[in-house]
Amino acid sequence: MSAQPVNPNLPPDHVTVFIDGVEMAAPKGSMIIQAADKAGIPIPRFCYHDKLAIAANCRMCLVEVEKMPKPAPACATPVMDGMKVVTRSDKALKSQRNVMEFLLINHPLDCPICDQGGECELQDLSLGYGRSVSRFVERKRVVPDEDLGPLVATEMTRCIQCTRCVRFTAEIAGTYELGGMSRGENLQIGTYDGKPLTTELSGNVIDVCPVGALTNKVFRFRARPWELVARESLGYHDALGSNLFLHARRGEVLRAVPRDNETVNECWLSDRDRYSHQGLGADDRAVQPLIREGDDFRAASWDEALARAAQILRDNAADDLGMLVHPSTSNEEGALLARMAEGLGTGNLDHRIGQRDLSGDAVAAPFAMPVADIANAGTIVIVGSNLRHEVPLLHHRVRQAWRKGARVHVVNPVDFDFTFDVASKAIVAPSRIAAALGGTDLAAAVGEGERMVVIVGALAEAGAHAGAIRSAAERFASAHGAALCRIPQGANALGLSRHGVLPASRDAQAMLRDTRSAYVLYGIEPGLDFADQALALKALKGAQVVAFSQFACASTRAVADVILPIGALPEIEATLTNLEGIDQRAVPAGRLPGEARAGWRVLRALGGELGLDGFEFIDIAPLGASMQPRHVAVQSGQAPQVDGGLxxxxxxxxxxxxxxxxxxxxxxxxxxxxxxxxxxxxxxxxxxxxxxxxxxxxxxxxxxxxxxxxxxxxxxxxxxxxxxxxxxxxxxxxxxxxxxxx
CATH class of the missing domain: 2.40.40.20 (Barwin-like endoglucanases)
Structure with a gap:
């Protein structure tokens, strides 16, 4: 290695390195393993993970570096100009094989029954670097398991102390729940207090674990990896739209794992998106069309159920009809619902069922700053949100920004637990949030921060004072040059707004206050999904109701006259629009239960039964090609009356x-x-x-x-x-x- 740059044409922050004879440029300060990965040169590793801090404690990545007397860990050795590295020399291979032998000394030989078999990093690398026989004859150590809760199963005897899980809970989740106890051969990974993991991202320790020590408790022993088919899908429980794979066997969804997308969810997944597939097999899934007869329901054919639904809609068309849509409904279904509303002559169509105050600008809008850029923000103001629970991986981006030095300010009615320090906070009643945003205390605390972002969440958007808070947030963002990011209230609220699932006349609250003679409910659980449950149930029980539903639950049965079973997102092809305004596609992974059908197919059939225009297609491709943004002039809704009391x-x-x-x-x-x-x-x-x-x-x-x-x-x-x-x-x-x- 000379004092002069090997390649003077490189940028000043790059150096030239040679790995296995391949010349490449690498950023100064980066590690050998990072340069090798970029060049596609494999180096074995267990403890290294590109999203976690370097630990260098497994030593599996030892390589030979010119002029270094001993093998060096590639994950912890920074590149230098002119450095020559050999990853498969006799010295490197002998070192890697020795490390593998030490790792296997105490590892149980339970591969045939290990639920990680087939996707175990230790199993894969032992094939290339392990011995055919073991020279270790002493007793192997046994480590007692810990109960980490209902999501993560443990077999800690398999643990190789890579500490990936420890670093994940400390650096990414920010909860510091796992750690190493004792020393030397007695080192164990655990929680110390024996309590379950409480982070909302706990399932990610399964993904980072390179062995079968931490596994998916819900999926455990249900299938082998080679039996599964992976299908691209999306998280649909918040507006981020996390990318994921659904793994299914013979049409049954058995687990969800993250799909890498640096601009959305990186390589992580919230527990809500990872485990919600269990609901697909619920006892009250709607599996056949149902028609009310008296106080009960009877099964019906699709032809009969569609004819009954069409009759209700014909008899109660125009202003007599209200159409209420769940905000996680796909773009395709939303576009067809808007066409149906137009064909039936009603402007009473809305997806904002969980919002009380629809006054002012209550329509979802895309974030003014990309989610990935929030991790580089300098000042962040969180308004009316338990962000950690509302959008867990957006909360993670704020934590990333805080770790880089960002100052976070909070205006909330509750002092929620975040995994970052708060520079200032105003914990005030909901009616005072707008005043706090316009007050001098917050302005002084925030100052003239650079790269500022204001995040407005559900406590503000869905509350009784949402209109005033939205206006105050807009004024605050404008005055400070901040990017305003209002979290859409629903997984596809933004997409539904774009495709016209908005009221040209009565909004969701108005059509429930001023009751209609008939309603369409789409994907809604009436007993729990509305902002004002009492108002909703009173209106629905006094009307005729056509319910498109994934579940024939008690509250749906209490109000519906016809129940049309439709598929959930993991069972259909669909697009959702995330909080940045990006359309993302999901493909079906699970089979539809019983006689349930994809929602767009049911809407197409019902539109045909009604003789409406725009329902002539027979496949989803021409439907997608015909979809265009639909502008609706939405009038400001009525702010709710606020009673006395707390x-x-x-x-x-x-x-x-x-x-x-x-x-x-x-x-x-x-x-x-x-x-x-x-x-x-x-x-x-x-x-x-x-x-x-x-x-x-x-x-x-x-x-x-x-x-x-x-x-x-x-x-x-x-x-x-x-x-x-x-x-x-x-x-x-x-x-x-x-x-x-x-």
Whole structure:
């Protein structure tokens, strides 16, 4: 290695290295293994992961470097100009094989029964670097397993102490739940306190584990990897649209794994997207068309059910019809619903079923800053959001920015737990969020930060004061030159807005207040998905209802006259539009249950039965080609009346956010599923005479519930915090509440 650059034409921040005789340019400070990976030269490794800090503790990546007397770990040796590296010399191969022999000394020989068999990095590398016989004759050590909760299974005797899982929980999840205990041959990886993993990203430790020590508890022993077929799909429980593969065997979806996309979810996946497929097999899946007869339902043929649905829509067309659509509905289905509404002459069409205040600019808009760029923001202001639960991997991007030095400011009614430090916070009642955004305290704390982004979440967008908060957020972002990023309220809220699933006349709240004689419900669980459950159920029970549904649940049966079974996203071909405005495609992985059909097929058949234009296609390709953005002049909705009493702050419970997640047993057993409760400030609890853990009667104009009380100073004074998605709290989301001891 000379003092002069080997290649003077390279940029000043690059050097020339030679790996196995191949000359290449590599950034200064990068490691040998990174340069080799870029050139496609394989170097074995276990502890190295390109998203985690370098540990250099497995030593499997030892290579020979010119003028170095001993083999060097490729993951921890920085490149230098003129460096010559050999990855498969006798010295390198002997070192790698010795390391493999040491790794296998205590590893159990249980490959035939190991649930990681077939996709185990240790198994793969041992084939190339292991001996045919072991020279180790002493007893192997045994490590007791830990119960890490309902999602991750453990066989810690297999652990090779690569510490990938430890670094993941510390660096990516930010929860520091796993660590190494004891030393030397007694080193064990665990939680120390024996408690389950509580991070919302815990399933990623399965992906980073190179052996069978941490595996998918839901998928375990259900299939071998070579039996599975991988299909590209998307996460549809938040607006990020995480890319993933669904693995299926004979049409049954058995697991989900992340699909790399650096601009969306990198190589990670939230637990909600990873395990929600369990809901596909729920007992109340809608598997055949049903028609009401008296107080019960009977099975019907598709022809009969479509004829009955068409008759209801003909008899109640134009302004007598309201059409309510779940915000995770695909673009194809949304476009057909908009065509159907136009053909039937109704402007009462809306997907914003979970939002109370539709005044002002209540239509979803794409982020003003790409998600990947948020990781490089300098100042971030979070408004009205439990971001960690609402969009877990967007929260991860904010944590990335914080680790690079960004300052995070929060305006919220609850002091939620984030995995980053907060530079300033205003914990105020929902009615005061708009004033806090316009106040001098926040402006002084934020200053003139560079690369500023304002993120507005569900507590603001879906609450009773959403209109005022949206306006205040726009003014704040404009005054500070910040990118305004309002999180769409639904996995495809942005796509549905683009394709015209918006009201030309009555919005979702208006068509429920001013009841229609008939409704179309699309993908909705009526008992839990509406912002005002009492108002919705009252309107629906007094009307004729055609329900397109994945589930024939009790609340759907209570209101529907016809139930048409449709497929969920893992079972159909569809596109969703994520929060950046990017269309992403999913292909079917699981087979449709029973007589269920893809929603676009059912809509096509119903449109044909009604004789409407735009339903002449027979395949999804011509449907996609015919879809165009549809502009709807949406009038500002009516702001809701606010009752007296304690203000209500409502956020969706992380694992109760939609019908599919609510039916995933593993997620319902997770520690983050806390159950229905109210959280009250200590001062308010004292004034009301309720204590922590006591039961209280909580009521408003919509209903009454008896709930357990949690007293916490994390909630703003004068405010009650409730998580939605539970039957017990459904009625309470409609307005401010009165609380008395039970």
């Amino acid at each position: 203000e209500l702050a409502v956020a969706p419970a992380i694992y109760r956010s939609d019908a599919m997640v609510r039916r995933a047993p593993a997620l319902q057993a997770h520690p983050l599923t806390l159950g229905p409760r109210i959280v009250v400030h200590p001062a308010d609890a004292g004034a009301l005479g309720v204590g922590d853990g006591a039961m209280a009667r909580v009521s408003n104009h919509a209903g009454t519930a008896t709930l357990q009380v949690t007293v916490s100073d994390q909630v703003a004074a004068g405010t009650v915090f409730v998580e939605s998605g539970y039957g017990a709290t459904a009625a309470l989301t409609a307005g401010n509440v009165q609380v008395v001891p039970a």
